[in-house]
Amino acid sequence: MAGGNPLLRDFSKTGANSARPTGAQYGSPYGQGSYGGYQAPQYQQPGAPQQGGGRGGWGQPQPRAPYSAEQLGAMYNAPAAGTNQTGRMTYDDVIMRTAMVLGAVVLGALAGWMVPALMLPGLVVGLVLGLVNAFKRQPSPALILAYGLFEGMFLGGISAMFEGIYPGIVVQAVIGTIAVFASVLVLFRSGKLRASAKTTRIFMVALMAYAIFSLVNLGAVLLFGFDIRTGTALGGWLGLAIGAIAILLAAYSFVLDFENIKHGVEAGAPEKAAWSAAFGLTVTLVWTYIEILRILAIIRSMVSD
Numbered sequence: 525m526a527g528g529n530p531l532l533r534d535f536s537k538t539g540a541n542s543a544r545p546t547g548a549q550y551g552s553p554y555g556q557g558s559y560g561g562y563q564a565p566q567y568q569q570p571g572a573p574q575q576g577g578g579r580g581g582w583g584q585p586q587p588r589a590p591y592s593a594e595q596l597g598a599m600y601n602a603p604a605a606g607t608n609q610t611g612r613m614t615y616d617d618v619i620m621r622t623a624m625v626l627g628a629v630v631l632g633a634l635a636g637w638m639v640p641a642l643m644l645p646g647l648v649v650g651l652v653l654g655l656v657n658a659f660k661r662q663p664s665p666a667l668i669l670a671y672g673l674f675e676g677m678f679l680g681g682i683s684a685m686f687e688g689i690y691p692g693i694v695v696q697a698v699i700g701t702i703a704v705f706a707s708v709l710v711l712f713r714s715g716k717l718r719a720s721a722k723t724t725r726i727f728m729v730a731l732m733a734y735a736i737f738s739l740v741n742l743g744a745v746l747l748f749g750f751d752i753r754t755g756t757a758l759g760g761w762l763g764l765a766i767g768a769i770a771i772l773l774a775a776y777s778f779v780l781d782f783e784n785i786k787h788g789v790e791a792g793a794p795e796k797a798a799w800s801a802a803f804g805l806t807v808t809l810v811w812t813y814i815e816i817l818r819i820l821a822i823i824r825s826m827v828s829d
């Protein structure tokens with residue numbers, strides 16, 4: 525999502541080393557400190573002076589007892605620590621959380637498809653929840669899933685409306701959305717597509733201008749039944765141009781989402797940041813789908829005329 529999430533943004537500014545716990549946090553191997561009330565044990569070699577004074581007392585570090593062969597074998601064969609042990613975000617976490625949010629979108633879309641009247645409440649509540657989640661510093665899984673559900677109601681209602689006018693358009697829009705997402709992901713993973721400070725500044729200005737235009741156009745449609753994209757003398761060509769620009773903006777928004785996820789994983793962002801990443805990806809996917817749906821509708825309208 526444009527601008528990134530504060531959790532991921534904060535962690536992307538720091539290196540992975542700065543996120544690692546230090547000995548002071550976890551306690552030294554010689555008993556000088558504790559973690560969570562646990563005091564590290566003291567080990568002494570046989571025959572060493574007892575603690576309490578002298579060169580072998582509390583003031584001197586005591587060597588650890590060597591591990592046995594059985595202990596070393598158990599440590600070697602133990603499974604790698606997962607996110608439950610490390611508390612750090614991984615790519616798998618982002619994939620799983622995104623799948624859950626998209627699952628909520630699909631459920632809402634099915635409800636909106638069967639009951640088109642849910643489109644308007646889905647639009648309003650989805651917009652409100654989207655703003656709340658975007659500006660909320662700590663991600664809330666419940667609010668993010670609720671956003672997916674209501675946004676899905678809006679998508680289901682508007683998709684049913686367009687499908688009734690142009691049969692087959694929904695499948696085409698879904699395929700187009702997947703194509704845009706997959707293309708940006710492949711280019712990003714290959715290193716051929718990256719975000720830069722200059723490009724991001726241009727993107728933010730263009731995004732703000734697009735958001736203002738969209739609000740004005742929405743007001744014109746609701747109040748006067750006039751769509752600026754298709755109702756001017758330029759006909760559908762203006763709508764196609766605006767739609768193409770919007771898809772380019774959405775594609776770059778995917779790049780920013782991928783950059784935030786990459787920096788978050790590398791810097792050791794907390795596991796809960798995966799919900800923020802999932803929310804950002806879902807917002808961009810929804811935006812891309814709507815823009816492609818509108819472009820296809822304009823093309824079909826121009827061809828039928």
